[in-house]
Amino acid sequence: MAMYQPPKPKSIQRVGAITASLTMGMQSLVNSLTTHGEYATMYPEISSNVASPTAGEIPRPSGPVKALIDGGAVSFKSMEEKFAALLEAWEDHNAGRSVTNYDHPAYLQIVGMGDWVVPRLLEKLEEGDGDWIYAIKLITGHEEETAAMVGDGDQVIAAWLEWGKTYGKIGGTR
Amino acid sequence: MAKSAVRDKHRASKRFLANWCGGVCPTDVDWNAASDPTKKYNCMGFAVGDLRWWQPKQSAHGIIKNPHRYWPDPATDSDGEALVESYVAAAKAVSFVDCENSDPEDGFEKIVLYYSTAGTKRLFQHAARCVGSERVASKLGPDSDVEHPKNLLDGVIWYGKGRVYLKRALPDPVASGMPTAASAASGAAAKSEAE
Numbered sequence: 001m002a003m004y005q006p007p008k009p010k011s012i013q014r015v016g017a018i019t020a021s022l023t024m025g026m027q028s029l030v031n032s033l034t035t036h037g038e039y040a041t042m043y044p045e046i047s048s049n050v051a052s053p054t055a056g057e058i059p060r061p062s063g064p065v066k067a068l069i070d071g072g073a074v075s076f077k078s079m080e081e082k083f084a085a086l087l088e089a090w091e092d093h094n095a096g097r098s099v100t101n102y103d104h105p106a107y108l109q110i111v112g113m114g115d116w117v118v119p120r121l122l123e124k125l126e127e128g129d130g131d132w133i134y135a136i137k138l139i140t141g142h143e144e145e146t147a148a149m150v151g152d153g154d155q156v157i158a159a160w161l162e163w164g165k166t167y168g169k170i171g172g173t174r
Numbered sequence: 175m176a177k178s179a180v181r182d183k184h185r186a187s188k189r190f191l192a193n194w195c196g197g198v199c200p201t202d203v204d205w206n207a208a209s210d211p212t213k214k215y216n217c218m219g220f221a222v223g224d225l226r227w228w229q230p231k232q233s234a235h236g237i238i239k240n241p242h243r244y245w246p247d248p249a250t251d252s253d254g255e256a257l258v259e260s261y262v263a264a265a266k267a268v269s270f271v272d273c274e275n276s277d278p279e280d281g282f283e284k285i286v287l288y289y290s291t292a293g294t295k296r297l298f299q300h301a302a303r304c305v306g307s308e309r310v311a312s313k314l315g316p317d318s319d320v321e322h323p324k325n326l327l328d329g330v331i332w333y334g335k336g337r338v339y340l341k342r343a344l345p346d347p348v349a350s351g352m353p354t355a356a357s358a359a360s361g362a363a364a365k366s367e368a369e
Contacts, residue, residue: 095190096315096330098216098300099229099256102239129213130242137237145241153214153227153242 067109079113083120086110102134111135122164130157184208187317194330202326208318218261219244220313221285221301222268230260258289258298262338270340276304276324282341286310288327290334299333 065076069089076082090106101107110117118139121132130153137143144163149155164170182188184205191198218228226244230251233239245251250263265285276284288300302310305321312327313319327333 091186091316092189094315095186095317096194097332098218098227098313098315099298100232100240100243102232130240131213133242134237134239143237145238150231150238150241151244153244156242 068105079116083110083113083117086113100131102131107135111138114139119164119169122161122170125157125160125164126170128153128157130160133157133160136160183210184318186211187314187320190314190317191326195326196329198326203320203322205320208320209313211317213316215313216315217301217313217319218264220311220319221303222265222270224268228261228264230254230256255295256298258287258296258336258338261287261298261301262340265340268342270342273339273341275307275339276310277307278304279341281344283344284339284341286324287338287340288333289336289338290332291336296336297334300327300330302327304339 065079065082066073067076067082067086068074069085074085076085086106086109090104090110093104093106094100110121118136121136124132125136133145133156142163144159145156146159149159161170187208188205191203213227215225216227216229219226222228227242228245229240229243230245231238231240231243231253233253246264246267250260250267252260265287270285273279273282273284276286278284284304286302286304287298288302289296289298291297300312302312302324304324305311308324309321310324311319311321328335
């Protein structure tokens with residue numbers, strides 16, 4: 001089966017075309033941009049065309065770790081602290097609610113933390129909390145439950161935990 | 175371990191009631207009788223006696239957000255919108271019927287569904303079991319289930335002001351072999367005659 005290749009943004013295509021005819025000096029500049037810029041994170045297969053000493057590493061923000069909580073920007077010492085604060089904000093929002101709201105900014109910001117947060121979300125699943133399945137789906141692009149499983153929380157969670165083991169996101173190092 | 179270091183398992187429930195039901199008295203809720211917090215079931219599952227998290231499917235562009243949630247009947251699944259009509263239909267699927275109020279009726283259990291309104295839509299927000307006419311037993315979202323005065327949650331804005339009452343016949347005690355007031359009286363009369 002052919003692997004899905006995401007369409008490359010026109011700006012990236014343009015960069016690719018330009019780099020082919022650039023001088024050595026300009027090539028060096030483009031290498032720097034594509035290796036360390038946001039495109040390197042978004043399109044690792046593109047950045048791998050140039051020497052990339054950081055390929056495979058989890059990208060970390062260079063400035064303070066921040067999140068928007070209760071209408072204001074809050075700084076944290078670490079990603080762990082940010083995750084814990086967003087988790088608490090979302091749980092506070094859903095306290096007493098029997099209709100869970102997945103569109104809350106705290107939930108969306110946890111999704112925005114990307115691959116780094118997946119092992120932490122799988123830990124929540126191990127505790128029986130299936131509310132993080134949607135976040136894991138959005139981050140990874142996977143969908144593990146079958147139509148027959150929908151509605152059976154134990155089966156759905158078990159399927160996702162199995163996925164976590166297969167992909168080394170449970171039981172391994174973070 | 176010092177007592178103060180033990181985390182109160184009802185912390186989230188208490189915080190919710192303090193934040194949203196400002197008039198809670200310590201005696202309003204019997205915390206010793208409250209369950210442990212759990213996300214295994216919600217207020218609806220608790221009210222109808224089927225301990226699962228009852229919630230219609232929520233999806234966005236074909237991606238199901240809550241595949242782990244239970245809904246009894248696809249025909250009443252109001253995808254993305256928790257309409258109280260769906261919850262009434264779900265309750266009727268497990269033998270509840272309409273009724274007028276929470277007043278006790280012999281041979282029946284009663285539940286109350288809370289809803290808010292958005293335009294012409296009636297949005298389900300909460301469900302509780304009636305305990306007598308003045309108290310209810312509630313599962314507070316993902317937190318504890320507690321018994322409390324029935325008007326305690328009136329201050330929770332998003333629970334809304336709408337109420338729907340439903341009742342269901344209790345299991346026939348004769349068929350189930352349980353002693354009844356009538357059987358106890360006839361037994362006493364038979365014993366008296368024998369003497």
